[in-house]
Structures are given as structure tokens and as C-alpha cells.
């Protein structure tokens with residue numbers, strides 16, 4: 509690959525693998541996501557999706573393979589800092605601060621990522637309003653439902669600039685209108701040139717959103733390619 513290609517590819521994962529003891533949870537995943545592109549990582553429970561996300565996010569060291577986010581390796585300092593600055597992550601089980609309100613979470617994340625105050629005073633109410641969280645802006649995480657906590661984590665990822673947005677099972681726990689809103693927000697991120705990677709076991713969610721997909725089965729890449737083709741082959745295998 510030329511240096512130009514590397515620069516244009518926001519996420520570049522090469523043969524990433526991880527074993528938990530004797531269990532090979534991920535056997536070697538190669539993946540590129542470019543600006544404005546959305547890739548779905550599909551697989552049943554335990555197929556290795558979260559393991560892949562944790563390696564990409566720099567939270568879990570790969571047993572083998574490499575990751576680059578905007579040209580920086582999240583597992584090597586000082587590159588890691590640069591990679592983390594480019595990555596906004598919505599984990600499958602988001603951790604929120606017990607004693608910060610919803611609005612304070614967004615302020616903290618925005619300020620930590622250098623969003624100017626005058627932008628934050630516009631963006632925070634706008635995001636809270638779209639996500640239906642505005643009436644709860646001064647609530648603490650423990651006063652929210654699970655879906656609302658998930659939307660708070662999503663808002664935190666969207667309030668800051670990012671080149672790569674990674675979401676682990678973002679649909680789980682969201683009602684149908686919220687799922688539709690999530691699709692719209694991710695479409696907008698794509699249109700703004702953000703590279704998007706999400707995991708799901710719900711194929712319908714990726715319709716109209718994913719450009720490409722990778723299907724994992726027990727840690728092994730079962731299929732990969734353009735979304736429409738992967739979708740068709742999944743249907744043929746009886747996976748609706």
C-alpha cells in the first residue's frame with residue numbers, strides 16, 4: 509500500500525487477532541474504513557465483534573496484527589494519544605460518571621476535545637433535543653433508563669470532532685424511533701466525512717447505512733464485501 513492510501517484510510521486494521529487464554533476469540537481481521545464510509549461488523553453472540561472493537565480502540569492488545577487510526581497506532585505511545593483523539597467510541601456497555609449530569613457529560617467531553625464554548629452552547633442543547641434527552645439534561649445517570657444512558661453515550665461521541673466513529677451494538681436497547689434517529693445521525697456523520705464502524709447482529713439495521721460489511725463467525729471472517737452482496741448471502745444462509 510502506498511503512503512497516500514494509508515493517509516486516506518481512516519481505520520486500517522491488518523490481521524488483528526486475540527486469544528483469551530486458550531480461546532482464540534478473533535483469528536485475524538483485516539479491515540479498512542475510509543472517510544464518509546460505513547462498515548458493519550456482523551456476527552452472532554460471541555463471534556468476536558467486541559474483541560475487535562476493543563483492539564481497534566486501543567483497549568485490548570492484539571495477540572497479532574496491527575491497527576492504524578488516521579495513521580497512528582492506538583497501542584503505541586505517543587501515537588496512541590493521536591489515535592484516541594481521532595476516535596469516538598460508543599462501547600456496548602458505556603461507563604458514565606455517577607456524579608455528573610447528562611449535560612455535564614457532554615460539556616466535559618466537548619471541552620476535553622477542544623470544542624470552543626460558543627459551539628458547545630449550541631451543540632449540546634441541539635443534540636440533547638434530537639435524542640429526547642433535553643428534559644433530563646440535569647439528571648444523573650442513575651436517574652435514567654438504560655436506553656437514555658445509551659443515548660447519552662452516543663451524544664458524548666457526537667459532541668466532539670472525530671475522524672472515526674466506532675459503535676459496539678448501538679441498536680440494542682433502543683426503541684424503533686430511536687433506532688431510526690440513530691440511522692439518521694450516522695448518515696449525517698458519514699455525510700460530514702466521518703468513517704463509521706458499527707457492530708450488530710441485527711442485519712436490518714445495516715440496510716441503507718452500511719456500504720460494506722464483514723461477517724464474523726467464532727472469530728473467523730466468514731464473509732466480506734459490499735453490503736448488498738453480504739446481505740444477500742446472509743439471507744441465503746438463512747440469517748434474516
Ligand SMILES: Nc1ncnc2c1ncn2[C@@H]1O[C@H](COP(=O)(O)OP(=O)(O)OP(=O)(O)O)[C@@H](O)[C@H]1O
Pocket residue numbers: 528531533551552553554555556557558559560709
Ligand atoms: N475477558 C474475556 N475473557 C475470556 N473470554 C472472553 C473475554 N471476553 C470475551 N471472551 C470470549 O471471546 C469470545 C468473543 O467474545 P466477544 O465479546 O468479542 O463477542 P461478541 O461478538 O461481541 O458477542 P456479543 O454479540 O454477545 O456481544 C466469546 O467466546 C467470549 O466468551
